[in-house]
Amino acid sequence: MAKLIALYKTPTDPAAFDDYYFNRHLPLARGIAGLTGYEVSRGPVVSPLGASPYHMVATLSFASMNVLQTALASPTGQAAAADLANFATGGVELLVFDDEAV
Numbered sequence: 001m002a003k004l005i006a007l008y009k010t011p012t013d014p015a016a017f018d019d020y021y022f023n024r025h026l027p028l029a030r031g032i033a034g035l036t037g038y039e040v041s042r043g044p045v046v047s048p049l050g051a052s053p054y055h056m057v058a059t060l061s062f063a064s065m066n067v068l069q070t071a072l073a074s075p076t077g078q079a080a081a082a083d084l085a086n087f088a089t090g091g092v093e094l095l096v097f098d099d100e101a102v
Helices: 014-029 065-073 075-086
Strands: 002-009 037-042 052-063 092-098
Touching: 002 065, 002 075, 014 037, 014 075, 052 065, 065 075, 065 092
Parallel strands: none
Antiparallel strands: 002 052, 002 092, 037 052
């Protein structure tokens, strides 16, 4: 399995971020072909030491890295990536990796 983790930093307007994310970006991103799972954090994102610079964490799952890469290169994947500029005013870090249960 492969994952894409989106670490959304605290936006300038958290309420506007949440509204846009859940009503516009999420429906777009959920349409990415090959997506097998989609999870988002709820509530504050903190570290074991306290506050963090992150507002939300999204985890997208795919069957393999090849499927993930094909999905990101698709028109819907490209549209979802381009949409980040419309709401992620604090910035976003994207991480991709293969994973395995141990």
